[in-house]
Structures are given as structure tokens and as C-alpha cells.
Amino acid sequence: MDFPVSGRLAGIDYGTVRVGIAVTDTERIVASPLQVYRRVNSVADQRFFRALAEDEALVGWVVGLPVHTSGDESQKSREARHYGQWLAEVTELPVRFFDERYTSQGADQLLLEGALTGRRRKLKRDMVAAQIMLSAYLEFVSMGKHGEGTESWE
Template sequence: MSDESPQPLPFPSQGRIAAVDYGTVRIGVAVCDPDRIIASPLTVVPQGAAEQRGKAFCQLADEERIAGWIVGFPIHLSGTESKKSIEARRFAKWLQQTTELPVRLFDERFSTAAADQRLAPSKLTNKGRKKRIDAVAAQVLLESFLEAARHRSDLPGLSLDEKAIGDAIDD
């Protein structure tokens, strides 16, 4: 895949959207209902060959009737981008090119911590927790996006060509 930026596609104002918690081992996915009220964890896609991932995401888009994607964007508390931000941005571009659906980047700070808190009462084993945490983190991300969208006049998050505050890339 080239690093050349695809042109951002217009983000739909209606229809189901899916959030993605991108990770180097697992990719959590959550979806909302067509009215964009309720977000639910859906699945975890293992990192693997791009072709297998591509098939998995295209199948999800088709089966779940996804109109657009939200990709978690890991930025520092200061709002500056990090090395992980570059990876998430690269994945978001790949996702848009692969599924031909619009993608928005959205601040994912604290989503995994919030997911961990939600799973704490469930008494899952470590193995069970690992299987669910990424999809629940994607649910937290999607809930945050939907809430922000309800209270803003403009679309929350960033398009694929927008930059976060500042331009520092450090970890």
C-alpha cells in the first residue's frame, strides 16, 4: 500500500457506522444501530495478512451494512500526534481504500482503560478478557463519537488529511 493519501470521502449523516480500535495484535470492532443511538461491541479481527484483514473488513461492511468507519486515533494528552498515531492513520487509509467507505479518525484516549473498567465486574479469565477488551474499547470509542456528534454542529474527529494539534511525533 502506498503512503499517498486517498481523497477523504464524505462522511454519511445516516446509517450504521463502525468503530475500530486498531492494535498491532488485534483490531476491535463495534457498531451502532442505523439511528446512531446504541453502540455494541461486535468482533475482534486478528492482525494478519492484509489480504485476510481486507476480506474480513469488507465482509463486516457488507453484512452489517456499514456506511462509514471511525478509527481510534491515539494522541498525547497535549493533543499532539505520536508514532502510534502514524500507524492508526496508515491503517485508516488502508481501510478506506479496501472497503471504499469513508473513514474518520477520532481521539481514543482512555478507551482501553474505560473498557477494562466495564469488564472488571464480569470476572472473565485473562484469556476471556483479552478476547473482549478490544471490541469493548471500540464500543467506548463509538459511544464517544456518537455523543460528540450529538452536541456539535460539525462532524467530530479528523478526516484522513487533517492533522491533530501540533506536529510533534514522539513517544
């Protein structure tokens, strides 16, 4: 399954408890935070992501790949890859993995500047991290890189 060059994408900031979600516009100019999904169980999670894909008219997923500053993969990287494979199977949409180094720190900085309380920052952190990662992906692709530096799961 080829990764589509047009249409809405969702960015995923994977977590074992919470999943941050951001989406692009149809022209892929801007990424916006959408929500934080609190994982429940496999059946509920499948239902949620299938509905999300349909409701948001998604054509693909960009899953953040947490790697060490050296670029080496971690246990979390392997978990994110597994989750991306699961998303592809459940929704029948292609997945691309993209480096998400420093997105959580960037989200924290943005939320601190927004003067939110600690509890409210924590609630929004994952979807803002997803937005930062998805925005970086859009910029990367707009520079003509397309698949370079990313990996697809098909």
C-alpha cells in the first residue's frame, strides 16, 4: 500500500496509557492538535481508531518514533512500531514512521508559555507533541524529501 501524497493525515504520539492525536488539513499545510485518547482495551481501541479514520476522512497515519538523541532505537521505538503496524491492520490505512525526538519537550515549552496549570498541561501534552511531530513531517515532505528519513509500514 503506497503512502498517499494528498488527503488528511493523523499524527500519533504513542504512549502505553495515552495516545496524542493531531490531524492535518486536506491540503497538508497545517497540523492541529485533535485530542488525547486514553487507551482502554483492544476492542475499544480498534473501534475508536476506525471511527476516527472515518470521521476525519484520513488517508494515512504518521506515527512518532521515539529514538535516543544518538538516533538509536529504544524499547519505546519498538513499541511505537508495533502500534503503527496494529493501526495499519485495524484501519487498513498506510503508516509512516517519523522521528519524534524532542517533541514532548517542545510541547512542554509551548504549554508553559500558555500559562496552563500543571494538570491541564499534562492533559494536552500528548496531542501537542503529536502536532509538533506532524508539523515537522509536513515540513520535511514540503522540502521535497517525501519518503527519505521516514519508514512505511504496509
